[in-house]
Amino acid sequence: MNKTQSKNPLFPKISQQYYFYRKEYKKKKFYLKAKLILTIILPILIIVLSIKAAETYIRIKVRKIFSKPVCDSATKKTGAAAPIHAEPVHKEVVQPQRVSGDSNS
DSSP, rough: OOOOOOOOOOHHHHHHHHHHHHHHHHHHHHHHHHHHIIIIHHHHHHHHHHHHHHHHHHHHHHHHHHTOOOOHHHHHHHHHOOOEEEEEEEOOOOOOOOOOOOOOO
């Protein structure tokens, strides 16, 4: 029997190598995206959100401070209601008066 040597075709070998390089490239691309997100985008997002939360917190505190009623010093000391000093108003009674009958109608 005569042995014939058969060569492996070149196309499957190239295809396999191409597939390997493509897989490596995808892996590197994924790691690059992950590093980019974790080192640049995520810290910026955290800073922006913390600033917004701080603004909201300060706005709530300021609103709470200025919504309290202003108390008198006498009310603060005694804890009772302060007396009101008012003078009584005199009522004036108005009587209707007749108008003279000199109308030109």
